[in-house]
Amino acid sequence: MDIKKVQGWIGHSSATTLKFYVAWTDHTHESAAEALAQTLPRPSYDNHVRPVHAYEALATALQTDIASGKYPLGSELPLSRDLAALHSVSVGTVSRAIATLKGRGIVEAKQYRRARVIGTADATK
Secondary structure (H helix, E strand, O other): OOOOHHHHHHOOOHHHHHHHHHHHHHHHHHHHHHHHHHHOOOOOOOOOOOOOOOHHHHHHHHHHHHOOOOOHHHHHHHHHHHHHHHHOOOOOHHHHHHHHHHHOEEEEOOOOOEEEEOOOOOOOO
């Protein structure tokens, strides 16, 4: 119950009400917290796998394609809009995935140009 309502009913000042009824408010707060804790879903820690962002998944898929020879050394990757449509992601996600591959030394990417395969790496990184 709200402490202000209790004050109004009894006619106490705030200090008097809190002095005598604080133990009851602490108990109700603890009860409410316990009830809430029982209703909230708990996370599952069974698989211990860190969530993967879409750009990370796409970078891994492209790296796997490069390692398998789908995109050989010296070849260009498809246009960003085509990769976005193929993998059901945004063009921004494709850009971030290509930047990831660039950071790994797998592709060379320049603005307004297709990314070019310049190296291969283990697809599990």
